[in-house]
Amino acid sequence: MTERAQAIGSKVEAFVRTIVAPYEKDPRCGSHGPSDDLVQELRARARQAGVLTPHILEDGDHLTQCETAHVLIRSGLSPLGPLACNTAAPDEGNMYLIGKVGSAAQKAHFLAPMVAGDTRSAFFMTEPAGEGGAGSDPSMMKTTARPEGDRWVINxxxxxxxxxxxxGVGIVMARTDPGDGKMAATMFLVDLPDPAIRIERVLETIDSSMPGGHAIVAIDDLSVPADAILGAAHEGFRYAQVRLSPARLSHCMRWLGACIRANEIATDYACRRHAFGKPLVDHEGVGFMLAENLIDLKQAELMIDWCADVLDTGSLGTLESSMAKVAVSEALMRIADRCVQVMGGTGVSGDTIVEQIFREIRAFRIYDGPTEVHKWSIAKSIKRRQGAQP
Known part of the structure; x- marks a missing residue:
């Protein structure tokens, strides 16, 4: 690991453990995530500590994916850590995408305030399942964008x-017609709020770490200029892959940090709590669970490092990121579940952060592609490779 990543990671870890973790009991943490005033308070403290947006350097350069892993794992030691340090989803992935394909004007208008931690963003791709819209299969997208003069209208x-x-920033993905009979999509950058983008309701979900929660949104005759197109028209599906592989790996990084913390809490509990004449850790059933946690934690770390190394070669890493997403999300679910089990009743209570981490990891197995979809994608890759054999 590079010296700069080690230095940044050490600062981030110290900040999250000492400054951020005490905020976990703050009443501004609700079922739809922390309030925006809490986020801004935390970011002010991160700015003061020199750990705001630590994966993007002062000259605008981005840490390598391997370096980013070292830093983001440490930001994830608290569910509030990524928000405080401005390394959270969806902002981290949106910043990465705009930095890769955005114009100079788009970077100045949209990216700069995001990097500064002054505004949050949203990525509008997934659609309602009951209407047959896009989910894990983006080719089912029903939202459309049609040109009208020098503008585009999105519905x-x-x-x-x-x-x-x-x-304050939105990336809206919609179907567009390139005129060649093929299906295409285009991404548009928009300022939020906009009266044409209406939040119908915020869903009640198992997770509660992301400000604003998860919303159902109606887009009615949203009119945007041609220069709102992110990158080039009709290249939305390709840009989605540019964003999604690093973004799903970043999820793995952050939630690995959370599970490291959960395991620390469960281990401390097992070493202090006595039952049947000895500490819980001395009971084989408990000690073995903690041993399995260490194994899964190390395997998850190595899987992340391997995939990050692939991405650092310039590869899209589609196959590798799917493999990492499956392996890491499933390993972290086992870890979080064991932590709850080791702690018994305390593990399912809000007395520690373990209960929330368990809920967040359960959602993570679905977000950014369910395990089963990634396995299906891996299987298709296996078939393609086998078909290429003589």
């Missing part, structure tokens, strides 16, 4: 849009 409905409530 549709979106679902599970993280952080839409309170966001």
């Amino acid at each position: 549709g409905r979106k679902a599970f849009i993280t952080g839409a409530q309170g966001a």
Whole structure:
């Protein structure tokens, strides 16, 4: 690991453990995530500590994916850590995408305030399942964008849009017609709020770490200029892959940090709590669970490092990120579940952060592609490779 990443990671870890963790009991943490005033308070403290948006350097350069892993794992030691340090989803992935394909004007208008931690963003891709819209299969997208003179008009409905409530920047993905009979999509950058983008309701979900929660959104005759197109028209599906592989790996990084913390809490509990004449850790059933946690934690770390190394070669890493998402999310679910089990009744209570981490990890197995979809994608890759054999 590079010296700069080690230095940044150490500062981030110290900040999250000492400054951020005490906020976990703050009443401004609600079922739809922390309030925006809490987020801004935390970011002010991160700015003061020199750990705001630590994965993007002062000259605008981005840490490598391997370096980013070292830093984001440490920001994830508290569910509030990524929000405080401005490394959270969906902002981290949106910043990455705008930085890769945005114009100079778009970077100045949209990216700069995001990097500064002054505004949040939302990524409008997923659509309501009951209407047959896009979910894990983006080719089912029903939201449309049609050109009208020198503008585009967008109509549709979106679902599970993280952080839409309170966001200042939106990336809207819609079907467009390139005129060649093929299906295409285009991404548009928009200022929020906009009266044409209406939040119908914020869903009640198992997780509660992301400000604004997850919303159902109606888009009615949203009119945007041509320069709102992010990158080039009709390239939305390709840009989605540019964003999604690093973004799903970043999820793995942050939630690995959370499970490291959960395991620390469960281990401390097992070493202090006595039952049947000895500490819980001395009972084989408990000690073995903690041993399995260490194994899964190390395997998850190595899987993340391997995939990050692939992405650092310039590869899209689609296959590798799917493999990492499956392996890490499933391993972290086992870890979080064991932590709850080791702690018994305390584990399912809000007395520690373990209960929330368990809920967040359960949602993570679905977000950014369910385990089963990634396995299906891996299987298709296996078939393609086998078909190429003589």
